[in-house]
Amino acid sequence: MSEGSANSQDYETVVKAGTAEKVAEFGGGPVSALKRIQHMLHKAPSMVPLIVLVMSIVIFGILLGSKFFSPFALTLILQQVAIVGIVGAAQSLVILTAGIDLSVGAIMVLSSVVMGQFAFRYGIPVEVAVGCGLLCGVLCGYINGWLVAVMKLPPFIVTLGMWQIVLATNFLYSANETIRSQDIDSQAPLLHFFGRTLSIGADEAGRGGATFTYGVIFMVCLVLLLAYVLRETAWGRHVYAVGDDPEAAELSGVQIRKVLISVYVLSGLICAFAGWVLIGRIGSVSPTSGQLSNIESITAVVIGGISLFGGRGSILGMLFGALIVGVFTLGLRLLGADAQWTYLLIGVLIIAAVAVDQWIRKVSV
Amino acid sequence: MSEGSANSQDYETVVKAGTAEKVAEFGGGPVSALKRIQHMLHKAPSMVPLIVLVMSIVIFGILLGSKFFSPFALTLILQQVAIVGIVGAAQSLVILTAGIDLSVGAIMVLSSVVMGQFAFRYGIPVEVAVGCGLLCGVLCGYINGWLVAVMKLPPFIVTLGMWQIVLATNFLYSANETIRSQDIDSQAPLLHFFGRTLSIGADEAGRGGATFTYGVIFMVCLVLLLAYVLRETAWGRHVYAVGDDPEAAELSGVQIRKVLISVYVLSGLICAFAGWVLIGRIGSVSPTSGQLSNIESITAVVIGGISLFGGRGSILGMLFGALIVGVFTLGLRLLGADAQWTYLLIGVLIIAAVAVDQWIRKVSV
Amino acid sequence: ADTGACLITKTDTNPFFVKMKEGAEAKAKELGIALKTFAGKVDGDHETQVAAIETCIADGAKGILLTASDTSSIVTAVKQARDAGILVIALDTPLEPADAADATFATDNFLAGELIGKWAKATLGDKAADARIAMLDLAISQPTVGVLRDQGFLQGFGIDLGNPDKWGDETDPRVVGHDVTAGNEEGGRKAMENLLAKDPAINVVYTINEPAAAGAYEALKSIGRENDVLIVSVDGGCPGVANVKDGIIGATSQQYPLLMASLGIEAIAKWAADGSKPEPTPGKSFYDTGVALVTDKPADGVESISVAEGTDRCWG
């Protein structure tokens, strides 16, 4: 070693003597109950929309009494939210990667049309037709993913283009023909699978009581599954990393291409499932459904606290976000607001819900 | 000074002797013409959508001949694009701050309705009515800006809520009444100001030739003005800084609240002008217009190369983006594609245009 | 084919317009006319229709068939086209004023609503006095077709309309509420659910069109009320008529888009050949292509045709 270094650095030798090292612990003040709640909210950010959701259920419950606060009305909200919730799950995945998917609704509808037309037009066994529909969703998702990941085009443009392409294909292919519920019931009941219900506490004629469609159950299971995958598997962490800072993710060894493509493919597949659930919900196969799915799903995602810039938020939050909108919609209608006023008030309430959310978050930093 | 320091740093003294300092110049290879073009594209990124635009005009010109490549058809595209171009200017400002404005179309329509109804329902002098319409836009913009800047709510949610609120207000207030073109002409011609035209080279009956409406001229001037303001004034640089990294901007002394509020207010004002231009374009005051303005303006912005993540891109690019869509739409329709095929092809072409854009950019790094 | 014509519809996703387009295309082919078709992106998309008219002018078309999204706003663009020597015919939806177009081939939408309203009232008989009515409309912008059918229905049912130019201002307690469906199954189901949550005793459902009716039926079925509620609708598309047959819809007012389209094309061909324009139905401001109530449960005092007949004449 050269001159200088030995004595210039000698002051550094003291650190070798060191003191007994342990992880630093700063003086924490007394921990109040409020502080503990705040800390919990900080750790589990999806709790915040959940609080907003519970608050709004309580408020409408007080205002409307048993009309709203009944198993029937509450499970009705779940049914009304099922499609948005499922599509929102797909949307969440994409938005977590800092993308956006405008084509979700179109993919959903095209997949449902493929399921229906394959079964009816070509007489393919319905199980196979359903498989083809799911494949159709996967394919659309793959094209999106390829354009985003490999061609490096902005997701907004890619999925905007795909939206138009898929929707036009849907109309051209289906020739705008609806397949009626009765025909499906008699010839291809599997298409109605997700429309079947599980009733609890209904009266003899099957009225009142809590009604869960298989679609609702599917939505809940899907969201829980994805929440697990995103939190507890390597792939999930990579999804967050890619959305957070793609350059850093790449430098630290994430295969961003693969992750992005897999996210869009999965999103396409989930949308195809949403298409199947849609058939169960509306009974028929109709090419004109799902026109607002993209905006509705993005709304649920954002109210649920997922950042549009990617990398932050939880998919459970999305579910609560979708439910918040559902609660407001039904609650306001029951309060007697007419359609135009409901529309206006939902605008106000969406902003208010997010403001409350933001406020709780701020308090709980 | 204490021991150590003097001799420890002695190696640093050599830098004081220094050599004659000048700005480093590395060996640059021979500069080819291609390199020079690349460098130019690098400096002026809005050139890229311009190239795509020119290419598409040439291609449709070749395919369609004089039907497309005539002063009449080309200025028609300008007229068809005027509204999107103006709203796109508002959208560009917001997107440059890393926001998004879903309420542009609704604000535009409400402002036009206010102008019309104030003049007709209350008999207010038309100049004042126009002023009130513009004020209405400013007010909506201010609310957006306040919620985004002061309440720190996500722009997507704020403007989504405002979209619903403004649209419903519009329907409730206008009672869905259209004010007819003939009545405007006779009683409040000022509302038609932007519909007046400047024709060059038309035949005697006023047909053919290049036709510029005042609305088109307004759009071009507005975009040029904003391009100047964004590039050449402090406010413009602050808009970019806020969009680029709001935290850094705040730490380096930008008043982000003020900048954000001013951007949303300006966006509201521009939308109100768009509402006035809209009256000139469609002749009447119709509360159902502008439903697709938000998605169309965002599309123009993104095709024009402005990043949805804020802080990057030029407003001139937005104009070229809007024109690209206009050229494709008219060109395809003249080629005889039917509506669904046109949508499908426009979807493909939007993706292709951005892919070409991306490719040119990559070559020109 | 040197005679060019344009068909501009509100959307081309609604089967009604799809069939209209098919009818026009078939007729155009028969008469040797080059037809270009245009459509708004969504119902109510007015600007796209204006751009379409401009494109037709640029294209040198001889005639335009138009179903206007905004009946009075479009008038300026229509005037421009007529000034350029183009024959403009309104289909399905009359313009405001109706004489802004050279001719109109349309359904009387108010009448369509009135027929199902009368039928519902007659079918309920005494129970009509305390009926619980759900109104499933098109959109919150209250487009004219929607208002006409809705108010026609209420008129036929014997309910005081308030202002006949809008829905929602009726005071009759029998009306449970109005909700919007976007004219599709999804919207129909959700709107029905909302109104049912408000009043589970609903027993009469008016729907803007048959897809909305199918959606409403699913909602009723899910709570086991599909058999004790009367659903009425408008359109007469083949799936709709089949639903009447299956008892899902009680009665529907059938309209004839194919007829409108083929009459329109013929008129353009004539105009191109000898410059003559079609005449309106005597006593009306437009050429009425007719409307018929389709049901197998005819009611006294309401004229109707059978499902079999309806099936013969159905479209889509």
Next chain:
Amino acid sequence: MEPILRGVNLVKRYGRVTALDHCNFELYPGEILAVIGDNGAGKSSLIKAVSGATIPDEGEVYLEGKRVHFQSPLDARHAGIETVYQTLAMSPALSIADNMFMGRELRKPGFMGSVLRRLDRPEMERIAREKLTELGLMTIQNINQAVETLSGGQRQGVAVARAAAFGSKVIILDEPTAALGVKESRRVLELILDVKARGIPIVLISHNMPHVFEVADRIHIHRLGKRLCVINPKDHSMSDAVALMTGAKEPEEQHAA
């Protein structure tokens, strides 16, 4: 003498983490105060609290004896406090000159500037180039480069040049030489001494002990979120300082905070 900038009993918590734990701080007129401490000791949190970048949960800040309530860094800047943050606070996509003059842009003289509000780019670029040259940052080839394309050290140099050019009452530098080369670091030290000569006090956070001992008048040793003690570099060796800040040694009574 009264401190020009003073923090009393500052507390800042982030969730379970306590970054500042009843911390005191004083800067006297005309001095160079160094702040040293382990990584994560809370040095950056401290200067953020006194410069308006974060609002402390508890405690007071005084400027020239008067209590101040900075709500934003801009407030502090208007009060004459200029700060180089450790994260540098630059807009990546903007140019060097844009960043240097952010929030205090120069306008063209005359009509162009006052009415058209046009920026005087050539002038801003000239000054930027000049300030960078003063720091010896000669490897910047293109003054219009976006900051995100600069090397780590170049970027830091721009931030330091900005603070030095505009600070009027207090200049705070959070690790200003961390990414700088030997030559550039020396220039920053010279600059710090220059600024001091102009009578402006400086807070310097640094992990480079030789630099600290070379320029500091007093050394504030930060440990576990609070001030452990203040020492005079003339009376103590670097080894003492390091031993204190790492906890290998307890402070003597008279210096303790």
Next chain:
Amino acid sequence: MEPILRGVNLVKRYGRVTALDHCNFELYPGEILAVIGDNGAGKSSLIKAVSGATIPDEGEVYLEGKRVHFQSPLDARHAGIETVYQTLAMSPALSIADNMFMGRELRKPGFMGSVLRRLDRPEMERIAREKLTELGLMTIQNINQAVETLSGGQRQGVAVARAAAFGSKVIILDEPTAALGVKESRRVLELILDVKARGIPIVLISHNMPHVFEVADRIHIHRLGKRLCVINPKDHSMSDAVALMTGAKEPEEQHAA
């Protein structure tokens, strides 16, 4: 002896800026090679070019004598080259453990891991804590903290710990101690010597001359986008090195690149 990692004639241009100008580079087995140079000289560009983070416009890279074409940092990592970039390359919103194990996560043993693919968080957290403790980063209070909430030095410590834990053939460190405190820097130097003792060669970019002269076997001096010369720290003083890298002195013939 054959170099383990070698770059020949590397060129990288950014628009008008030439970051690498026909630059050569060699790293021999088992050595510590320091790379020094002014800010903006092109050091980071050089190591990005040999580690797959950028693809050079011209020139070749050889690993153990075989030509390699890294298309991404992952390729280089699979080849055993682990790099700490100057920008640190961390996902700000993710936790320390998530970042350390990014791309090579540990799964739970048995069914949970192989079928449910569940991560073994406790284990990853334990290892992360251990690696940080080895570096003396004891002020990290909460191992689940998001990286963006760490202090500048803590963040750098995490990046260094990651590279040291996983590098198998070559470890490249771009200014690993820039933001580190005295204690933490010493730990990194010890760690570098440890790694060398394990037989793994290291590239160390640093502006800290005493550190460089303390650990380096050879010093690559970078100037204006290319290698000026390579010197042996035993034969040259720090002043020589600084004079060379700042251009105050010309290299002697035998060392010139």
